[in-house]
Amino acid sequence: MALELLFNGTLLAFFTYCFFYIGATVPKTNAVGWGAEVWPQAILLALIVLIGVNIYRVYRGSSAEERGLSSVRRLNLRSIMTGKLILGMGALFVYAIVLQALGFIVSTFVFFVVYARIVGQRNVKSLVVSSLVATLSVYFIFSRGLGVMLPRGLGLLRDFALILERL
Amino acid sequence: MFDLLLTGFQIVLTPSTFLLILAGTILGVIFGAMPGVSASMSVALAVPFTYAMSPVVAIAFLVAVYCASITGGGITSILFKIPGTPSNAPTTFDGYPMAQRGEAGKALGIALICSAIGGTVSAVAMLLLAPQLANVGLRFGPSELFAVSVLGLSVLTALDSENVIKTLISGLIGLLLATVGMDPMLGIPRFTWGSSAMLGGVEMIPVMIGLFAITEVLRQTSKPLKLVTTDSKAGSNFKTSFLSWPEAWSIRWTVVRSSILGTVVGILPGAGATIAAFLSYSTEAKISPNRKQFGHGAIEGIAASETANNAAAGGSMVPLLALGIPGGTAAAVMMSALVLQGVQLGPLLHRTQPQFLSSVFASMILTNILMVLCSMAIAKVFNKVLNVPYSILGPLIVLFAAMGSFALKNSTGDVVLMMIAGIVGVAFASFKFSAAALVLGLVLGSLTEANLRRAILLEGGDLLAVISKPITASLLLVCAAMLLWPVVSGALKGKKKVAA
Numbered sequence: 001m002a003l004e005l006l007f008n009g010t011l012l013a014f015f016t017y018c019f020f021y022i023g024a025t026v027p028k029t030n031a032v033g034w035g036a037e038v039w040p041q042a043i044l045l046a047l048i049v050l051i052g053v054n055i056y057r058v059y060r061g062s063s064a065e066e067r068g069l070s071s072v073r074r075l076n077l078r079s080i081m082t083g084k085l086i087l088g089m090g091a092l093f094v095y096a097i098v099l100q101a102l103g104f105i106v107s108t109f110v111f112f113v114v115y116a117r118i119v120g121q122r123n124v125k126s127l128v129v130s131s132l133v134a135t136l137s138v139y140f141i142f143s144r145g146l147g148v149m150l151p152r153g154l155g156l157l158r159d160f161a162l163i164l165e166r167l
Numbered sequence: 168m169f170d171l172l173l174t175g176f177q178i179v180l181t182p183s184t185f186l187l188i189l190a191g192t193i194l195g196v197i198f199g200a201m202p203g204v205s206a207s208m209s210v211a212l213a214v215p216f217t218y219a220m221s222p223v224v225a226i227a228f229l230v231a232v233y234c235a236s237i238t239g240g241g242i243t244s245i246l247f248k249i250p251g252t253p254s255n256a257p258t259t260f261d262g263y264p265m266a267q268r269g270e271a272g273k274a275l276g277i278a279l280i281c282s283a284i285g286g287t288v289s290a291v292a293m294l295l296l297a298p299q300l301a302n303v304g305l306r307f308g309p310s311e312l313f314a315v316s317v318l319g320l321s322v323l324t325a326l327d328s329e330n331v332i333k334t335l336i337s338g339l340i341g342l343l344l345a346t347v348g349m350d351p352m353l354g355i356p357r358f359t360w361g362s363s364a365m366l367g368g369v370e371m372i373p374v375m376i377g378l379f380a381i382t383e384v385l386r387q388t389s390k391p392l393k394l395v396t397t398d399s400k401a402g403s404n405f406k407t408s409f410l411s412w413p414e415a416w417s418i419r420w421t422v423v424r425s426s427i428l429g430t431v432v433g434i435l436p437g438a439g440a441t442i443a444a445f446l447s448y449s450t451e452a453k454i455s456p457n458r459k460q461f462g463h464g465a466i467e468g469i470a471a472s473e474t475a476n477n478a479a480a481g482g483s484m485v486p487l488l489a490l491g492i493p494g495g496t497a498a499a500v501m502m503s504a505l506v507l508q509g510v511q512l513g514p515l516l517h518r519t520q521p522q523f524l525s526s527v528f529a530s531m532i533l534t535n536i537l538m539v540l541c542s543m544a545i546a547k548v549f550n551k552v553l554n555v556p557y558s559i560l561g562p563l564i565v566l567f568a569a570m571g572s573f574a575l576k577n578s579t580g581d582v583v584l585m586m587i588a589g590i591v592g593v594a595f596a597s598f599k600f601s602a603a604a605l606v607l608g609l610v611l612g613s614l615t616e617a618n619l620r621r622a623i624l625l626e627g628g629d630l631l632a633v634i635s636k637p638i639t640a641s642l643l644l645v646c647a648a649m650l651l652w653p654v655v656s657g658a659l660k661g662k663k664k665v666a667a
Contacts, residue, residue, distance in 0.1 A: 047343065057332065
């Protein structure tokens with residue numbers, strides 16, 4: 001319940017900010033027709049009302065024990081942060097961020113090893129072989145098959161990617 | 168009509184297009200048979216392959232993937248009691264018991280033939296209905312088109328009638344995301360926070376791939392390493408066989424009823440293949456002479472479910488091609504792929520580019536024939552595919568998804584967007600918000616806003632004049648009824664329970 005309220009509360013705060021942001025950054029409505037801010041503000045208003053109703057429903061639907069601050073204290077942040085889901089999200093996010101700098105080959109190989117390990121693959125030989133095969137397969141499908149210019153990386157990694165492309 | 172059909176078959180039977188449709192069919196059957204890969208996700212993962220294709224070939228390819236994925240989902244439903252897509256869930260009720268008693272081949276034969284019949288009936292319905300609907304659509308002005316867009320959005324509450332408020336919130340977030348970037352009428356930047364990268368708006372494809380593919384992979388991350396079958400004996404060995412003539416004759420009315428029901432449900436925006444399959448199964452379970460056998464391996468049960476879900480796939484193409492309104496989530500993904508190629512879907516499409524409709528029709532017919540042949544072969548090797556641990560399958564899906572998003576504009580920004588959408592999708596799934604509703608809002612958002620503002624401008628700023636036009640008002644009343652129905656029916660059910 002606490003996490004759900006936190007999620008809804010964050011949405012409510014963000015959309016309330018957006019409501020005022022769009023009003024402040026878009027020029028005022030002209031005489032005929034709607035201005036650029038009216039449609040988004042109408043959506044945001046509906047969102048704010050519905051999220052408010054949802055928060056009320058979540059709160060009302062929970063037991064007295066869940067409503068107290070003790071439910072927040074019971075949240076084991078350490079176990080949440082070290083859970084497979086959070087680790088998986090982290091791996092995905094880092095992969096997306098470093099893809100440009102490290103290039104497709106290196107970042108994908110490392111990502112595959114890390115993600116397969118998070119999911120539960122323990123056999124190192126299997127990890128390395130499957131990562132290599134998957135990386136090269138996807139590389140050839142997209143780079144050679146579909147003509148997509150995959151990220152080459154920077155510096156030495158770029159030179160390595162160029163050598164591979166010449167093969 | 169004959170010329171149109173000839174053009175369609177000429178397009179799909181050119182060697183390169185034929186091979187692409189064959190590849191799409193195989194890809195679709197494989198994606199569909201993989202548990203956790205829904206039909207919408209299959210289409211989203213196939214979109215990157217269309218970047219290098221012409222728009223007509225692209226839609227023929229995507230249609231092949233879509234139709235085949237729904238059929239492919241039946242394979243694992245029968246062999247392992249694991250529905251490949253949600254629309255195959257009713258197939259498990261009778262398909263798996265048949266597999267358990269050593270009739271897996273026959274169950275697969277029924278599923279494939281009935282899928283092909285359902286798909287073909289809906290393709291014919293699409294060919295006949297879409298032009299008529301498009302002709303009506305051509306008489307529509309901005310206000311009527313706004314009402315049609317709202318009609319597309321009004322199915323939001325039907326997507327998850329248990330969580331109406333959360334589904335509405337999800338749909339509204341999709342509508343809000345569609346407003347990011349340049350305003351369609353005045354060219355004013357909105358929600359860009361001063362970044363020029365945001366001026367182009369939120370790309371639909373990475374968001375969809377993230378919400379469907381990445382979310383599912385993340386959710387599977389904390390689950391078992393292998394997909395577990397409840398009885399390893401059931402799908403281990405089977406010989407493919409088709410129905411005997413008396414058996415086939417005995418299910419003829421089931422197939423006819425399910426084809427019609429599936430097509431009609433598919434045409435209704437948002438209803439989709441899952442509702443069609445369950446509705447058809449429950450209808451047959453009530454009226455079939457063999458109803459006592461339902462749930463214990465009745466051939467009518469498999470026929471009802473598989474005919475209806477494929478018929479719905481074809482039905483969902485009718486509003487997409489006639490009015491530019493997606494009939495379901497997979498159709499929404501197809502729509503965004505075509506918009507990306509510069510195709511303006513809507514009533515004018517049939518006049519200006521009739522080859523779209525004919526090639527979709529020809530592709531559906533061809534796919535339905537090819538998938539019967541491909542699926543049998545794929546079913547035989549699928550035992551082994553399911554033995555691949557998720558620690559390999561999961562990251563591989565992520566790689567395809569990431570490269571699919573990257574290939575859109577050769578931008579790693581789209582990969583980041585896809586990952587964010589995937590993470591948001593996990594939060595949505597955890598708190599029972601609807602990713603499908605968000606996608607529908609995102610796809611229809613700009614269309615709805617542009618038509619509404621155009622209509623208001625034409626009426627001199629008078630909103631009442633816009634919504635009180637006869638067709639607009641009628642359509643908006645239908646929308647209101649569709650939006651409110653789940654709420655009203657829920658309240659009525661609640662009252663009945665209290666009274667009981």
